[in-house]
Amino acid sequence: MNTHHLSEEALQQAAMEQPEAGSVREAHLEGCSSCRAAVAEYRAIFGALKTMEKPVFDFDVAQLVLEQLPQPQPAVRRFPWPAVLTGAAAVMGFAVPLLVLGRFLSSLFSGIPAMMLALIGVTAAGILLFLCRETVLNYREKMRLLNFY
Amino acid sequence: MNHSVEQKFTDQQLVERALGGHQPAAAQIVRQTEGLVAQIVFKMIPLADDRKDIVQDVYLKAFRHLAGFRFNAKLSTWIGRITYNTCLHYLEKKRLVFLPERPADGDQEDDGLDLLLQSQQPLHQNPIEQQLSGRERTAILGNAIRKLSPPVYQTLITLYHQEELSYAEIAEITSLPEGTVKNYLFRARNQLKKNLLSIYNREAL
Numbered sequence: 001m002n003t004h005h006l007s008e009e010a011l012q013q014a015a016m017e018q019p020e021a022g023s024v025r026e027a028h029l030e031g032c033s034s035c036r037a038a039v040a041e042y043r044a045i046f047g048a049l050k051t052m053e054k055p056v057f058d059f060d061v062a063q064l065v066l067e068q069l070p071q072p073q074p075a076v077r078r079f080p081w082p083a084v085l086t087g088a089a090a091v092m093g094f095a096v097p098l099l100v101l102g103r104f105l106s107s108l109f110s111g112i113p114a115m116m117l118a119l120i121g122v123t124a125a126g127i128l129l130f131l132c133r134e135t136v137l138n139y140r141e142k143m144r145l146l147n148f149y
Numbered sequence: 150m151n152h153s154v155e156q157k158f159t160d161q162q163l164v165e166r167a168l169g170g171h172q173p174a175a176a177q178i179v180r181q182t183e184g185l186v187a188q189i190v191f192k193m194i195p196l197a198d199d200r201k202d203i204v205q206d207v208y209l210k211a212f213r214h215l216a217g218f219r220f221n222a223k224l225s226t227w228i229g230r231i232t233y234n235t236c237l238h239y240l241e242k243k244r245l246v247f248l249p250e251r252p253a254d255g256d257q258e259d260d261g262l263d264l265l266l267q268s269q270q271p272l273h274q275n276p277i278e279q280q281l282s283g284r285e286r287t288a289i290l291g292n293a294i295r296k297l298s299p300p301v302y303q304t305l306i307t308l309y310h311q312e313e314l315s316y317a318e319i320a321e322i323t324s325l326p327e328g329t330v331k332n333y334l335f336r337a338r339n340q341l342k343k344n345l346l347s348i349y350n351r352e353a354l
């Protein structure tokens with residue numbers, strides 16, 4: 001004979017879940033009519049809740065909301081000023097010393113074949129472009145996160 | 150607008166279309182989520198007159214921040230969360246209490262006593278089952294739910310048992326830890342049963 005009835009929590013679980021064959025809970029329920037009755041009560045409540053009438057608004061929500069939404073506009077992205085300014089600063093950072101040291105550099109590169117020079121130039125440009133793209137994407141992502149919350 | 154030809158889109162498709170200014174997609178987002186929004190708003194906002202403004206506020210916020218929706222959760226859960234927070238904010242502003250510090254430790258035995266007056270049900274073998282199968286079921290259950298205290302129990306019971314959301318989804322909507330949601334729901338069910346039983350017991354006298 002069972003001396004301990006199921007806890008309130010176990011009764012609720014039993015009412016919400018499929019019976020687990022062979023579990024301690026099921027074994028107790030089989031032999032205890034008062035716990036069975038308590039489970040049946042919970043089951044009745046949960047069943048009634050599920051089929052209870054749901055509240056509805058007495059106005060057309062979609063219409064109300066759509067009227068207030070801004071009219072669709074061609075996707076205008078805010079001009080990425082910070083990225084452009086950073087880019088410009090970077091170019092200046094290169095260009096100014098280049099101009100100043102022009103003479104010195106031209107003598108430095110004079111010994112290197114034109115083909116090699118072009119190759120270095122293209123590689124450097126490629127890397128620079130990639131970095132710029134990363135920066136812009138990063139910036140957009142951060143702006144999106146800032147807009148949220 | 151013809152509702153019957155509404156296609157089934159994924160959350161992502163809907164959001165992308167709505168962001169592109171596609172109005173039917175925006176309308177569909179509203180229609181797919183307004184049931185959940187209604188559940189939360191009706192449970193949390195006692196004044197019917199204020200509900201319209203709140204619903205409008207919820208969706209305008211949702212659409213304003215739609216680009217920031219990360220698809221980590223279901224769109225409906227996200228909008229549910231906005232709804233819950235908007236309602237809380239409203240209650241704070243109106244100085245209406247929704248979340249007392251802590252739920253009462255022992256659930257009061259006489260919580261549902263005054264419900265008795267509203268119930269006209271005859272006696273039955275299995276009181277709850279019989280009462281709840283009657284025509285007044287929605288009214289009786291509704292009253293028993295409204296008696297749940299603290300009031301957050303009312304919302305939790307509704308979201309779990311009527312909307313059939315998971316503990317995790319409810320935690321997401323209410324910003325409560327999942328363990329707290331489970332614990333509150335356990336107490337809320339217990340209280341609800343007592344409320345309904347007390348209706349019956351008073352009648353049996």
Ligand SMILES: [Zn+2]
Pocket residue numbers: 002004005006028032033034035036
């Ligand atoms: Zn027992």
